Amino acid sequence: MDNATRSERSRNAALEAAIAIIARDGPGRLTLDAIARESGLSKGGVMHQFRTKEAVLKALLERQMAHFEEFSTRYMAKVSATSANPNLATQLATIREAASSPNSAALALVAAMVENPGLMALPRELETKRMTAIKEEATDPDLAMLRWAGALGLLLSSLFGMSPLSKDEHQRLFARLLDDGQWTGLEQPATKRVAKSGAASAAKAATPRKRA
Amino acid sequence: MDNATRSERSRNAALEAAIAIIARDGPGRLTLDAIARESGLSKGGVMHQFRTKEAVLKALLERQMAHFEEFSTRYMAKVSATSANPNLATQLATIREAASSPNSAALALVAAMVENPGLMALPRELETKRMTAIKEEATDPDLAMLRWAGALGLLLSSLFGMSPLSKDEHQRLFARLLDDGQWTGLEQPATKRVAKSGAASAAKAATPRKRA
DNA sequence: TTTATAAAACCGACCAGTTGGTTTGTAAAG
DNA sequence: CTTTACAAACCAACTGGTCGGTTTTATAAA
Numbered sequence: 456m457d458n459a460t461r462s463e464r465s466r467n468a469a470l471e472a473a474i475a476i477i478a479r480d481g482p483g484r485l486t487l488d489a490i491a492r493e494s495g496l497s498k499g500g501v502m503h504q505f506r507t508k509e510a511v512l513k514a515l516l517e518r519q520m521a522h523f524e525e526f527s528t529r530y531m532a533k534v535s536a537t538s539a540n541p542n543l544a545t546q547l548a549t550i551r552e553a554a555s556s557p558n559s560a561a562l563a564l565v566a567a568m569v570e571n572p573g574l575m576a577l578p579r580e581l582e583t584k585r586m587t588a589i590k591e592e593a594t595d596p597d598l599a600m601l602r603w604a605g606a607l608g609l610l611l612s613s614l615f616g617m618s619p620l621s622k623d624e625h626q627r628l629f630a631r632l633l634d635d636g637q638w639t640g641l642e643q644p645a646t647k648r649v650a651k652s653g654a655a656s657a658a659k660a661a662t663p664r665k666r667a
Numbered sequence: 668m669d670n671a672t673r674s675e676r677s678r679n680a681a682l683e684a685a686i687a688i689i690a691r692d693g694p695g696r697l698t699l700d701a702i703a704r705e706s707g708l709s710k711g712g713v714m715h716q717f718r719t720k721e722a723v724l725k726a727l728l729e730r731q732m733a734h735f736e737e738f739s740t741r742y743m744a745k746v747s748a749t750s751a752n753p754n755l756a757t758q759l760a761t762i763r764e765a766a767s768s769p770n771s772a773a774l775a776l777v778a779a780m781v782e783n784p785g786l787m788a789l790p791r792e793l794e795t796k797r798m799t800a801i802k803e804e805a806t807d808p809d810l811a812m813l814r815w816a817g818a819l820g821l822l823l824s825s826l827f828g829m830s831p832l833s834k835d836e837h838q839r840l841f842a843r844l845l846d847d848g849q850w851t852g853l854e855q856p857a858t859k860r861v862a863k864s865g866a867a868s869a870a871k872a873a874t875p876r877k878r879a
Numbered sequence: 880t881t882t883a884t885a886a887a888a889c890c891g892a893c894c895a896g897t898t899g900g901t902t903t904g905t906a907a908a909g
Numbered sequence: 910c911t912t913t914a915c916a917a918a919c920c921a922a923c924t925g926g927t928c929g930g931t932t933t934t935a936t937a938a939a
Contacts, residue, residue: 458908458913465914483695483781487899497916498900504914508899568827569695569781575828583831600832601817601840608820611827615780616787619795620812628813640852670887670934677888699925709890711928716888720925 466504468494470515473566478557482566487511512567512574519560520578523549542588543599544633550606551629554613561614595642602632678716680706682727686774694778699723724779724786731772732790735761754800755811756845762818763841766825773826807854814844 472493476485487508491498505511527549535541553559567574586600593599609628612618618625631637668676684705688697699720703710717723739761747753765771779786798812805811821840824830830837843849 456908461908461914481781481784486897488897499902499917500915502900506900564827564829565781569693569777572693572828579829579831582829586831597836597840597843600836601844604820604824604840605813605817606820607824608816608818608822610820611823612816612819615776616784617776617791617794619791619798624809624812628809628816631809632813668934673888673934698923700923710926711891712889714926715890718926 462504465494465496465500466514468496469501469504469511470518473511473515474562477562477566478559482562482569485566485570509571509574512563512570513577515563516560516567516574516577519563520581523553523560526552539635540589540592540599542585542592543602544635546585546589546603547606547629547633550603550610551633554610554625554629559614561610565614598638598642602638606632674716677706677708677712678726681708681713681716681723682730685723685727685778689774689778690769690771694774694781697778697782721783721786724775724782727775728772728779728786728789731775732793735765735772738764751847752801752804752811754797754804755814756847758797758801758815759818759841759845762815762822763845766822766837766841771826773822777826810850810854814850818844 469490472490473485476489476493480489487501488498490496490511491501494501501511505514527545530548531541531545534544538544553561564575564578586603589599589603590596606629609618609620609625609632613620613625620628681702684702685697688701688705692701699713700710702708702723703713706713713723717726739757742760743753743757746756750756765773776787776790798815801811801815802808818841821830821832821837821844825832825837832840
């Protein structure tokens with residue numbers, strides 16, 4: 456077998472094993488020995504492909520980020536023509552995808568944070584860029600950020616096993632976050648943000664029903 | 668010194684040390700030896716107060732939960748008379764408090780999850796109860812849950828050091844989440860969810876309809 | 880108040896097993 | 910023959926946890 460592909464195969468096997476371990480046993484159980492055992496490689500083999508454990512984590516993070524980056528790009532291409540805020544839509548959809556994906560990038564993220572919080576810089580940087588795009592395209596940037604935060608809250612809470620929501624609710628809430636029509640009622644233009652006057656009160660008046 | 672208070676002091680010191688370690692070095696660095704070193708106690712002393720490491724985590728979790736439970740109760744008493752949805756308001760305010768608190772309960776939560784995901788059952792149960800209360804008092808339960816999820820997203824993202832938001836934005840977004848007036852514009856009664864937003868949103872697909 | 884005894888809090892050495900990482904050996908690819 | 914990919918034994922440091930012993934506090938009889 457070709458040397459390059461042999462390496463590639465081993466690297467892949469190690470990373471797959473790492474994800475499996477995190478998902479099954481939790482991030483605290485991710486050790487080099489465990490990776491070697493799970494992947495079928497020897498420990499030396501793993502160490503040959505990744506000089507340190509941090510290198511494993513970093514590669515894992517990058518791989519998962521690339522995976523969702525690809526999802527993101529594909530989704531973006533689909534909606535950029537029809538949506539008024541394609542960046543937000545894409546980000547929401549990507550987070551939903553991450554939430555429903557078992558070998559989630561988020562797991563790698565958690566593992567990275569546990570071992571080396573500094574690794575979090577990579578995803579943060581990417582996220583900052585996306586956030587800027589979202590804010591720029593939004594009529595109401597704060598509302599857009601809140602929708603983003605909502606999606607992230609759904610994702611992380613379920614990821615941590617602390618979500619009090621049912622699968623059904625989860626799905627429904629994501630759908631609503633994604634539906635622009637659900638949020639136009641209270642948009643406040645960024646240019647002039649006065650205490651819920653203009654648009655908001657008009658929307659309120661238009662609301663068919665209010666609370667008792 | 669009294670025996671009971673002596674114990675109390677030691678237990679407290681150990682837990683404080685644990686929080687400090689998690690906050691400074693990450694959950695992966697929380698070890699019994701580290702706790703002993705940080706607290707000034709000997710390892711034996713720590714082990715006398717907590718028979719296992721899991722006991723430390725559990726105590727930590729319970730302590731932090733109690734702390735925020737108290738904040739929650741006090742806040743609830745304050746707003747229960749004036750707010751239409753005191754449970755949601757309280758929960759949002761509590762999450763904001765957790766986000767601004769450095770020795771956050773959430774840190775304990777992360778540590779617990781890493782070591783023993785089963786411990787997550789306690790907070791989840793509590794959260795489920797609160798969520799039920801929020802849903803019951805809400806005109807639009809899904810929207811209430813989304814506001815809750817938004818707050819949680821803000822908290823967790825900043826906690827993980829992956830928040831692309833500035834301190835200012837953080838604060839502003841929490842304020843908006845808490846302001847009921849900002850959200851009345853798009854409430855949809857749970858009893859009948861129709862496409863009232865259809866008028867507001869021209870381009871987008873109609874509201875996904877579910878239960879009657 | 881003193882003294883005897885117990886119980887609880889605490890210490891620090893120690894244990895077996897695991898950790899990330901190194902070294903040595905070997906076989907295949909180039 | 911040199912380099913690369915992998916295997917396996919190995920290592921020092923560290924892991925959660927145990928254990929025998931010392932100090933401090935509590936109880937209560939003398």
